[in-house]
Amino acid sequence: MTSCNPKMEILEHTADLAIRIIANDYRELFEYAPSALYSLIGQIVIDTKNDIRQETISLQAGNWEELFHDWLSEILYCFEVREIVFEKCDFIVLKSEHLKANVECGKIDIRKSKIITEIKAVTYHNLKIEQKDEQIEANVIFDV
Amino acid sequence: MWNGPLERIDEFRYRIPKTYKPEMRVDGIIYACDEMISQIKADKAPEQVANVATLEGIVKHSLAMPDIHWGYGFCIGGVAAFDIESGGIVSPGGVGYDINCGVRLLRTNFDFDNIKSKIDGLIQALFARVPAGVGKGGNLKYDKNEMKKILSEGVKYLNGKGLATERDIECCEANGAMPEADPDDVSQRAYQRGRDQCGTLGSGNHFLEIQRVAEIYDKNSAQAFGLTENQILVMIHSGSRGLGYQICDDAIKMLRNVPDKLGIKLPDKQLVCAPVNSREGQKYLSAMKCAANFAWANRQLITYLVRETFCDFFGLHVEKIGLELIYDVAHNIAKIEKHKIDGTEKLLCVHRKGATRAFPSGHPDIPARYRNVGQPVIIPGDMGRASFILAGTELAMKETFGSVCHGAGRVLSRKSASKSASGNEVKRQLAQQGIIALSKDMKGLAEEQPAAYKDVSIVVDVVTGAGLAKKVAKTKPLAVIKG
Numbered sequence: 001m002t003s004c005n006p007k008m009e010i011l012e013h014t015a016d017l018a019i020r021i022i023a024n025d026y027r028e029l030f031e032y033a034p035s036a037l038y039s040l041i042g043q044i045v046i047d048t049k050n051d052i053r054q055e056t057i058s059l060q061a062g063n064w065e066e067l068f069h070d071w072l073s074e075i076l077y078c079f080e081v082r083e084i085v086f087e088k089c090d091f092i093v094l095k096s097e098h099l100k101a102n103v104e105c106g107k108i109d110i111r112k113s114k115i116i117t118e119i120k121a122v123t124y125h126n127l128k129i130e131q132k133d134e135q136i137e138a139n140v141i142f143d144v
Numbered sequence: 145m146w147n148g149p150l151e152r153i154d155e156f157r158y159r160i161p162k163t164y165k166p167e168m169r170v171d172g173i174i175y176a177c178d179e180m181i182s183q184i185k186a187d188k189a190p191e192q193v194a195n196v197a198t199l200e201g202i203v204k205h206s207l208a209m210p211d212i213h214w215g216y217g218f219c220i221g222g223v224a225a226f227d228i229e230s231g232g233i234v235s236p237g238g239v240g241y242d243i244n245c246g247v248r249l250l251r252t253n254f255d256f257d258n259i260k261s262k263i264d265g266l267i268q269a270l271f272a273r274v275p276a277g278v279g280k281g282g283n284l285k286y287d288k289n290e291m292k293k294i295l296s297e298g299v300k301y302l303n304g305k306g307l308a309t310e311r312d313i314e315c316c317e318a319n320g321a322m323p324e325a326d327p328d329d330v331s332q333r334a335y336q337r338g339r340d341q342c343g344t345l346g347s348g349n350h351f352l353e354i355q356r357v358a359e360i361y362d363k364n365s366a367q368a369f370g371l372t373e374n375q376i377l378v379m380i381h382s383g384s385r386g387l388g389y390q391i392c393d394d395a396i397k398m399l400r401n402v403p404d405k406l407g408i409k410l411p412d413k414q415l416v417c418a419p420v421n422s423r424e425g426q427k428y429l430s431a432m433k434c435a436a437n438f439a440w441a442n443r444q445l446i447t448y449l450v451r452e453t454f455c456d457f458f459g460l461h462v463e464k465i466g467l468e469l470i471y472d473v474a475h476n477i478a479k480i481e482k483h484k485i486d487g488t489e490k491l492l493c494v495h496r497k498g499a500t501r502a503f504p505s506g507h508p509d510i511p512a513r514y515r516n517v518g519q520p521v522i523i524p525g526d527m528g529r530a531s532f533i534l535a536g537t538e539l540a541m542k543e544t545f546g547s548v549c550h551g552a553g554r555v556l557s558r559k560s561a562s563k564s565a566s567g568n569e570v571k572r573q574l575a576q577q578g579i580i581a582l583s584k585d586m587k588g589l590a591e592e593q594p595a596a597y598k599d600v601s602i603v604v605d606v607v608t609g610a611g612l613a614k615k616v617a618k619t620k621p622l623a624v625i626k627g
Contacts, residue, residue, distance in 0.1 A: 012557050014187050014214040042278075065413075066400065073393060080386065081336045116587050118278040118347040120389040121241045124396060124413035125216030141216055143241045143389070144348060144558070 006032040008039070017117070017142040018126075022135050026064065027094055029129070029136050030101075033068070034075050034086040040142070042116040044085055050107035052087065059099045064129045067099055068138060072122040083108045119144055146185045148194065150174070156610035160194050160206075167198040167409070173205040174212060175549075177606050180598070183555055184212055192219040195411040199224070200419070201232025203485050203492065207544055209499050210606035211553030211598065215240070217414030220498035220554075223547045225483065228420045228491045234429055235417035236395040238495035240476040243392060243432055244439035245350075245383030246317075247522045247550075248472035249533065250447065251369075252454075252465055254376040256356040256622070266457055267354060267580050267623035273453045274446055276627045277584040278347040281340035284445060291335055292327035294342060298437030299444045307448045309469075314511050316472040317501060318479075320440040325433035330387075331394050334431075338387025338438060343445030345382050347585065349592055350627035352446065353379045353524075355531060355619040365517040365535050365616040369470050377619055378467065379531060380446050381524055382627070383476065384439035391435045395428040420480075420493045429478065436477055443472060470533075471511075471520035475500050475550035483545050494545045502536035502548040502613050510536075521613055525552050525600030527581060527592065527624045528574055532604045534613035548607045552600035561596040562587065570594075574624075583626035592626055 006023035021036055023029035038044050057074060061067035078084050084105040093100040120143040129138045151159040153173075158181070160172035172193035176184055184190060189212050196218055197206035203225050212221035217237025226232025259266070275282040286294065293301045299320025302308040313319050345352060357375045360366045371377075384391075399416040402424055403409070410416065418424040447469065454465050478495045485492075503510050503519040510519040518535035525531045529552075540546050556564065565573070567586025570593040574581045583589045607613050 010559055012559060014189075014557055015220060015554050016216065017558065062401065070397075077333060077337075077390075081333070115278045116585060120348075120386075121393050123216040123241075124400075124416070125237075127413060143216065 008036045013141060016123070017119070017144045019140055021138045024135055026136060027091055029138055030068070030071055030091060030094060030099070031089055033072055034089065037072060037075050037119070038085060040117055041079065041119060043114040045109045045112035046085065046106040047109035053084070053105045055103050055105055057101050057103055061097055064096045065127050067096060068129055069122050069124060069127060071099060072140065076119055076122065078105070079108070083110060117144055146188060146190045148190055150181065150185065150190065156606050160190060162197060164194055165198065167411070168194060169202050170197050170205050172197050172208070174208040175606055175610055175612070176210050176212070177602065180210060180602070187214040189214045189219040192217070193222065195415060196222060196224045196238070198411060199226065199233055199235065199415065199417060200408060201226035201230050203227050203490070207547070209549035210603045211498065211549040211551055213553045215497065217412055218495065218497040221549060222497045223495065223499045223544055225492040225494040225545045226420065227485070228480070228493055231419050232493055233417035234420050234425045234478055234493050235415055235495065236392045236399065236428060237414040237416065238497055239392065239432060239478050240497050241389040241392040242383035242476055243388035243435035244474045245476045246439060246443065246472060246474040247379060247381045247524055248443050248447065249470045249522050250378040250450065250467045251371065251470050252376045252378070252467055254465070256374045256376055259376060263354060263623050264580055267582060267625065269453050269457045270352060270450065271582045271625050274345060274352055274449050274625065275343065276345040276352070276625055282343040284343045285340045286342060288335060291339065294441045295327040295330060295434035295437055296325050297321050298440045302441055302444050308444050312444060312447065312469050315469040316440055317474050320444065320472070321437050322433040324430060325437050326430045327434055329427050329430040330391060330434050334387050334390035334394065337390045338385055341385035341387065342438060342442050343449065344385065344442070345446065345625070345627040346385050347588055347627040350382045351527065352450070352625040353527070353621050354623045355379055355621050357617055358530065358620040359618040361615040361617060362535070365614070368514055368517045369520050369533065369616060370468065371533065371617050378450055379522070379524060380443050380450070382442055382446060384435040385442060387438050388435035391431045395431060399424055399428065432478060436474060440472065471522060473500050473522055481545065483541065492545065496547050498550045499547045500550045501546055502534065502540045503546045504536045504538045504541055521548055523549060523551060523600060523604055526594040526597040527621055527626070528577060528579060528594030530600055531619045532600065532615065533617045533619070534604065534608065535616050537611060537613055539611040540613060544612055548613045549603050552597040552603055554596055555598050556596040558591040561593055562590045564595055565593055566590050579621050580623040581626065582624070589626055
């Protein structure tokens with residue numbers, strides 16, 4: 001999966017799952033999002049017998065927060081319904097209101113994977129993306 | 145830590161005055177006792193009560209039940225009603241992602257003393273039959289046409305398939321199907337996420353529990369509900385699974401520009417909303433009803449699997465075993481209901497998020513068999529302590545739009561709970577109390593351990609002490625399957 005240097009920490013939340021991701025810029029944040037989400041879901045094993053599939057994903061939103069929400073939701077949907085993970089993301093367009101990415105997708109080996117957390121949805125509650133010092137800080141709460 | 149104003153009204157009621165924020169239209173009222181207050185102020189739930197009080201068309205108060213804790217948008221344990229004629233809103237954040245997450249209770253003809261040696265085998269048989277756990281699909285798969293029928297007809301559709309009885313329909317809130325649910329208002333993604341999940345428990349706090357009646361407080365009501373001392377019961381807690389989550393997500397996306405368009409200023413993006421009488425509001429309500437009907441069908445199919453398992457295990461016909469539905473209540477839902485506001489009957493959109501409908505005796509919306517005693521209100525506790533069966537009262541109609549708490553309410557985050565004891569330790573501790581706990585997910589068992597929850601007895605004492613419900617019976621867990 002995509003390797004980059006952002007950091008994720010799990011925050012205290014009474015009922016749900018709250019995380020903070022710190023990245024150097026928006027591109028790094030969006031690149032890191034799939035592996036961050038998968039690490040919360042469990043240990044995912046790719047079925048190497050299936051070919052890597054290329055897909056183009058395009059999203060429109062009102063601002064960075066909404067776009068990040070929609071990106072995480074897309075990753076979650078593809079994981080849950082299509083049983084695919086985004087292994088590499090190449091962002092052709094990444095602006096606050098538009099994302100277009102060429103994605104290399106791998107098929108999940110469900111039998112070998114260990115799913116430990118069901119993420120119901122990406123919420124908008126306390127959803128924040130802020131520039132802090134030289135970095136981007138994103139706070140997200142998932143309904144679990 | 146929340147530092148806003150919380151004024152003690154009496155032993156069971158606290159007020160957040162509307163002067164706390166200029167945008168608040170009404171006071172917030174939290175039902176709680178003194179010993180709960182420091183814990184309630186420990187997270188942001190009271191702020192969420194105040195935020196809901198700012199929404200268009202809210203009437204009386206923004207309410208929170210004693211199982212209040214931090215949610216998203218509305219707090220968990222939140223109740224709020226909006227006057228439809230005055231531009232009152234509906235908000236998907238006031239219902240939650242797990243639309244019509246709810247609980248049902250089945251009674252049996254078995255006495256604990258007669259089958260106690262068989263509980264272990266029985267729960268193992270149920271564990272093998274009822275799909276449970278993260279992302280777990282079921283054996284019952286429905287094509288899109290059948291899904292559409294489930295979404296529009298709920299339990300009634302299953303009755304036509306021989307999977308539900310007439311009593312199952314009669315004893316479900318809304319008779320297991322909200323009208324005016326148009327399956328065409330549901331996205332393709334929602335169908336995909338729910339396609340093989342009808343008849344599955346799911347994960348998180350969902351469970352299936354074998355219980356025994358430990359104490360009866362109100363003999364008359366208990367008799368009406370078919371409850372006797374030491375009787376074996378089955379409690380099922382699940383919701384609308386992936387279909388509901390997607391419907392909520394779709395709705396929030398659809399509505400996220402509506403507040404700006406209408407000049408509505410929101411304190412939290414998760415509170416996006418639209419007037420009930422708007423195209424967007426109606427579309428959400430229609431899709432939400434589809435999810436609600438799916439959830440009732442889900443709990444019904446689990447019931448069907450439970451009945452099959454009991455019959456196979458005991459080698460008896462279901463009539464001998466019982467397993468009749470006492471009642472099935474939603475605790476994440478928005479309903480259009482008539483309530484009296486200052487002496488005038490109004491049509492309201494009542495949001496219950498982590499709250500249970502609790503209508504009193506005589507109310508036409510409760511089954512005729514319970515009309516003399518009030519609606520059965522099922523309050524699951526945690527897997528180590530107790531659960532309660534209550535009945536609705538007239539005072540709840542006056543104060544809380546006929547609503548009470550939905551459970552114990554969390555006190556520990558999942559992270560803190562997991563640190564406190566591992567899944568295996570929890571399983572061992574429960575075994576020492578004579579409770580069998582089964583789960584495919586030990587992490588989930590740790591997250592759902594009894595210490596993660598408030599003591600449900602104290603929560604129930606608040607709602608009954610406040611006069612919102614009366615205690616009918618207490619049950620004790622014997623064996624539990626955690627999702």
